[in-house]
Structures are given as C-alpha cells and as structure tokens.
Amino acid sequence: MLKVKEEMIKTRILIVGGGISGLSIAYSLVKRGVNDIVIVEKSYLGSGSTGRCASGIRASFTSREHVVLMKHSIELWKKYAEGELGQHGLYYNQGGYVWLASREETAKTMERLVKLHNSLGVPTRIIGLDELKKLVPPIETRGIVSVLFDPTAGKSSPFKTIFAFYNLLRKKGVRIYLHTRVEEILHDDRRVYGAITSKGEIRAETIVVAAGASTRKLLEPLGVKMPLKNLPRHAMLTEAYREAFKPLVIDWDTPGVPYIVQMKSGSFLIARNIDEEPELSLYSQRIDFMPKAVKPLVRFFPWLRNTRIMRYWMGYYITTPDHHPVYGPVKDYENLYIATGFSGHGYMLAPVTGEVIAEWILNNRPSIDAARKLVLERFEKGALIKELAVVG
Amino acid sequence: MGGKRGHPVIVCRCRDVTLEDVEKAIEEGITDLETLKRRLNIGMGPCQGRTCIPLVASILARKLGKPVDELLIPKIRAPIIPVPVNLLLKSVDAKGERGDD
Numbered sequence: 001m002l003k004v005k006e007e008m009i010k011t012r013i014l015i016v017g018g019g020i021s022g023l024s025i026a027y028s029l030v031k032r033g034v035n036d037i038v039i040v041e042k043s044y045l046g047s048g049s050t051g052r053c054a055s056g057i058r059a060s061f062t063s064r065e066h067v068v069l070m071k072h073s074i075e076l077w078k079k080y081a082e083g084e085l086g087q088h089g090l091y092y093n094q095g096g097y098v099w100l101a102s103r104e105e106t107a108k109t110m111e112r113l114v115k116l117h118n119s120l121g122v123p124t125r126i127i128g129l130d131e132l133k134k135l136v137p138p139i140e141t142r143g144i145v146s147v148l149f150d151p152t153a154g155k156s157s158p159f160k161t162i163f164a165f166y167n168l169l170r171k172k173g174v175r176i177y178l179h180t181r182v183e184e185i186l187h188d189d190r191r192v193y194g195a196i197t198s199k200g201e202i203r204a205e206t207i208v209v210a211a212g213a214s215t216r217k218l219l220e221p222l223g224v225k226m227p228l229k230n231l232p233r234h235a236m237l238t239e240a241y242r243e244a245f246k247p248l249v250i251d252w253d254t255p256g257v258p259y260i261v262q263m264k265s266g267s268f269l270i271a272r273n274i275d276e277e278p279e280l281s282l283y284s285q286r287i288d289f290m291p292k293a294v295k296p297l298v299r300f301f302p303w304l305r306n307t308r309i310m311r312y313w314m315g316y317y318i319t320t321p322d323h324h325p326v327y328g329p330v331k332d333y334e335n336l337y338i339a340t341g342f343s344g345h346g347y348m349l350a351p352v353t354g355e356v357i358a359e360w361i362l363n364n365r366p367s368i369d370a371a372r373k374l375v376l377e378r379f380e381k382g383a384l385i386k387e388l389a390v391v392g
Numbered sequence: 393m394g395g396k397r398g399h400p401v402i403v404c405r406c407r408d409v410t411l412e413d414v415e416k417a418i419e420e421g422i423t424d425l426e427t428l429k430r431r432l433n434i435g436m437g438p439c440q441g442r443t444c445i446p447l448v449a450s451i452l453a454r455k456l457g458k459p460v461d462e463l464l465i466p467k468i469r470a471p472i473i474p475v476p477v478n479l480l481l482k483s484v485d486a487k488g489e490r491g492d493d
Contacts (some may be wrong), residue, residue, distance in 0.1 A: 159433070163430075310474045
C-alpha cells in the first residue's frame with residue numbers, strides 16, 4: 001500500500017475511481033504504451049455503479065452520439081473478449097435485446113426507431129411473434145403487438161470484466177490501490193498536480209476523475225460545477241435456473257420499463273425504474289420494489305411465479321440533464337479529465353470511454369468526433385444532447 | 393480443482409468455490425472480503441454467505457496474520473432467505489395495490 005510520509009507516490013497519470021471506466025481508461029493508455037499509472041479506489045473494486053449494474057450492452061439508442069459511441073464500444077467488447085482480456089475472464093454474450101410493445105402507437109415508434117438505427121448502421125428490425133418464440137421460447141405472446149429486436153446487443157459479467165482488467169493491468173505494471181479515498185485534489189489556477197488520499201499523498205502529471213457518484217463532490221472545491229444527480233435504482237436476482245433464453249427482454253409499455261435477463265450463473269436479473277429521490281442512500285431499500293418489478297413480467301413469463309428472489313440491491317444512475325456522459329477535458333484546468341455521468345450506460349460504454357479519454361490525454365483529441373460534443377462545457381452553452389429512451 | 397491436496401476442499405457449496413480458488417484470489421492481491429466476494433461469487437448464492445463467508449474470513453485472516461474480527465464482513469443483502477415470487481405477488485394483491493402503477 002501507499003507508504004505515508006516515507007515516500008510520496010509519483011505517477012504520470014492518476015485515475016480516481018476503480019470502476020469499469022477507470023480500469024478501461026488505464027487499459028487504453030497501456031495499449032498505447034503508457035503504464036506509469038496509479039488507480040485509486042475508495043472502497044472495493046467496482047463498488048460503485050459497475051458492480052451494481054444490469055450488465056446489458058446495446059447500440060440501439062435514440063441519439064446519434066450514443067449510437068456511434070456504442071457501436072464502437074460493441075466492436076471493442078468483442079475484440080476484448082477474444083484477446084488478452086478474454087483470457088483473463090472477460091466475455092461478451094451477444095444474445096440481443098428484445099423490446100415488447102403492447103400498444104399500437106409504441107409499434108409505430110418502434111418502426112421509426114428501426115429506421116433511425118439502420119441509418120446509423122445498427123441492424124435492428126421488427127420481428128414477428130414466431131421469431132420472438134424462437135428467441136425467447138418460454139414467453140406468453142398474448143397482447144404483444146410488435147417486437148423490436150437488436151441482434152448486436154448483449155450482456156457480460158461486471159465482476160468478470162473488472163477482475164480481467166484488474167489482473168491484466170497489474171501484470172502491465174499499473175499500480176491499483178483499493179480502499180484508498182481521495183480527500184482532496186491538489187491544484188493551482190491552471191493545473192492539477194496531485195491528490196491527498198486516506199493513505200498518503202500522490203503527485204501526478206495528469207489526473208482523470210472517473211469516480212461515478214463521488215465525482216461531483218470531489219470536483220466542487222476546484223470550482224468545477226457538474227450537473228450530476230445520483231438517482232437510486234433497484235435490481236434483483238432469482239435463484240439459478242437452466243438457460244431459458246439469451247436476449248434481454250424489455251416490457252416497453254409498462255411505466256418504469258421492467259426488464260429481465262438471464263445471467264451466466266442461471267439467475268434472472270429483474271429490474272424496473274420506480275420513482276426515487278436523487279441522492280438517497282443505497283441502503284434505503286424498498287421491499288415494495290420486488291413485487292412491483294416482477295408483477296408486469298409475470299404476464300409474459302407466468303412461470304416466474306414459481307421462481308424465488310435471492311438477492312436485491314440498489315445502485316446509482318449518475319445522470320446528466322441530457323442523459324449523456326461527461327467526457328474529456330475541463331476548460332479551466334489543462335491536465336484534468338472527466339469520465340462520468342453515464343446515466344445508466346457506463347458499463348456498456350466503458351471500452352469506448354477508455355479509448356476516448358486515452359486519446360484525449362495523449363493526442364489532444366479523440367478520434368471519434370461524437371465524443372467531442374460530450375464535454376462538460378455543453379451544459380453552460382446549452383448544447384445538450386437528446387436521448388429519448390433510457391432503459392437499463 | 394483439488395490441486396496439491398488431491399481432492400477439492402469446497403468452501404462455497406452454492407457456487408462451487410474451492411479452497412484453492414480462495415488462495416489463488418488472495419495471491420492476486422485481494423485482501424478484503426467485499427472484493428473476494430465479487431471475485432469468487434461467494435456469499436451470492438441462495439445461502440447468502442452463511443456457510444462460505446465465515447470460512448473465507450478465517451482463511452483470509454490466517455493469510456494476513458490478523459484476527460478475524462478485524463476483517464470487515466460484507467454487507468448483507470435482502471432477502472435473508474430466497475422468497476417465492478408467488479408470495480411477493482400475494483403481498484401486493486392483499487394490500488389491493490396494483491403492481492403496475
């Protein structure tokens with residue numbers, strides 16, 4: 001661990017946050033030959049939103065920026081799964097996403113969405129109930145008027161992914177300190193130069209803050225104002241069962257868009273958005289969530305009645321006003337970068353987040369143009385990005 | 393997975409985790425139970441850690457040369473035992489609430 005007072009840790013790049021974003025940024029830097037990196041995590045690895053997420057990955061979004069970035073991210077997920085990270089346990093199960101419509105107007109919206117996705121190169125399509133039955137055999141199709149299928153979407157394991165990154169990064173010489181809290185980011189008028197942590201002081205040439213729900217408070221003393229809200233979300237798992245279907249299934253026409261996906265362990269993950277106040281503690285559990293989330297899904301999967309709920313937990317969506325991330329440099333500091341505010345999509349975006357931030361640090365601009373619109377300044381300038389369907 | 397002992401020593405029956413798996417994870421530099429839990433999926437099966445967490449805590453304590461009560465025990469997640477969905481739905485029906493508000 002850090003040695004207090006005896007020696008000060010020095011590094012080229014300090015990454016605050018040991019979640020999927022911070023680890024992925026470190027990996028993208030390592031790929032480009034930089035391994036003088038320190039990552040600090042205030043708690044255990046993936047203890048923020050990463051380990052609490054539903055693990056879904058898709059490019060079928062409703063803004064150009066999201067679609068472009070996620071298409072890129074899915075390519076990287078596949079590449080990573082086949083490469084050295086795959087050897088360390090990372091996988092991408094491309095089982096697709098299935099969106100169910102129960103109302104005619106939703107069916108029309110889906111047709112418009114398919115056109116948008118296809119125009120941006122994401123091959124979603126409307127499928128019939130026969131094809132739905134093949135993809136999701138144990139589904140009751142009564143009342144379903146249309147189905148949108150995204151064959152490129154999929155799922156993976158947050159824990160397998162973060163430990164793959166962790167073990168590989170350590171082998172490459174990246175220093176990762178867990179249970180080490182950043183108490184203060186050291187700065188002068190134009191630059192940041194280090195951090196005081198619970199285990200000692202660190203000096204860095206460049207700092208990346210990918211601290212999820214803690215980011216806003218961490219940057220406040222620097223005069224960096226971030227319009228982030230930590231919105232509590234709930235999820236639960238059933239006991240493990242034999243594989244029943246591969247896609248993530250979303251009931252679009254029930255408020256709070258309930259969804260269900262079977263994990264590799266065999267458990268079904270079930271979630272639904274219920275009204276919550278931002279910033280509520282992650283231990284203010286709502287037992288009423290459990291029946292509320294599962295009840296609408298019983299209509300499609302009557303056998304769910306006979307399953308058992310094994311675990312229930314909460315996590316934050318770190319949301320921005322336009323539900324798109326905050327990426328890149330901060331105008332008042334020349335060597336400070338941010339990656340947060342993913343609004344529920346940080347896990348799926350992580351591979352592209354790594355690339356974008358690494359390129360920003362090393363080349364002064366990311367190669368994907370869409371990322372450049374996501375800088376913090378957009379909120380001051382009113383250049384917000386519109387996202388019409390935030391799910392999972 | 394028995395390794396040098398010739399037969400596996402099962403630490404977690406829910407998720408088939410062996411003593412060797414635990415020792416390997418500790419060698420990866422993981423020295424706290426919350427991280428070990430996510431690395432090995434211990435404590436995340438139907439028993440909610442009642443069997444494995446005390447065992448893993450004592451293995452880790454021995455490795456670190458610390459007393460067990462100095463280790464932080466992972467947070468308990470609801471429900472304490474798996475709950476049938478049927479029962480959950482009845483709780484909603486009984487209160488006359490709609491699950492789809």
